[in-house]
Amino acid sequence: MPELPEVECLTRAVRDLIRLKRCEKATFFNYKLRRPIPVDEINRHIVGQTITEVKRRAKYILVTTTNDTLVIHLGMTGNLIAYDTPNPILKHTHAILKFSDGKKGLPIYLHYIDPRRFGLFHYLPNKDLYKEPLFANLGPEPLEMRNLSNHLWYNSRSIHKPIKNFIMDNKFLVGVGNIYANESLYKARIHPATPSQQLTKEQFKNLSNQIKATLRKAIQKGGTTIKDFRTTDGSPGYFSIELNVYGKSGEPCDRCHTIIKTIRQAGRSTFFCPLCQGNPH
């Protein structure tokens, strides 16, 4: 489940494995992701180059060389798994990138696997990074923004949408997907359908803190789980956080034992406690 914590942990794991190694080869089995994979450009500009850094922006993983960047997005079901061999090539293995440091260690084969193929491989020269459309309209990183609550409060004043959809809107904040939106609102005791404009500064302070805490906790958890990232049997890099509401429709609330309710917002399922998350007003 690639939300920000999963992408962050994966980014760190991939960084540790391929930084300062050379991309020896790129093999593609299915070009049809969200967009066609730019095979030629990757072969021309990434293959043969040394990876200088691996970074994350929102849920995008940026694999950079001196002059170029390969952007990878996992969509809903994408994953990267490191193997010591080019095998196995599974039904949904769409790309394999081979990295090597020349002599010392075994080569690394980074497998991109994505059943639903909503993911993305995108090439761009570093000099175009600042004008890349994928990043042009992204809001701040929740874990790097100093005055997150002020930022959210300020932007929410002119917005007409429920708070859950507001914190999931990449224009205002990146990295909060359906699971973490539900969990953060539960922790902050805010009804997901509350119009954003109605929330006070204090409520935004609380919500911002809960968003950060939830994301940090998940990253910490993932950091320990991801040790298995480099495997030969292909154990997935995903992990699960302790959930209070997501997917818990019909179960009792951990705080007050009221039955967790489900509603639909903007086509996504929302889970909340009708008692301790109050009324939407």
Add this chain to the structure above:
DNA sequence: CGTGCTGTTGCTAG
């Protein structure tokens, strides 16, 4: 067999 859900996000139509 359908049918309706699922971790994302960018395009389109109001």
Add this chain to the structure above:
DNA sequence: ACTAGCAACAGCAC
């Protein structure tokens, strides 16, 4: 300008 809805796809529960 701003917002809601949908499509891209495969798998799974019922």
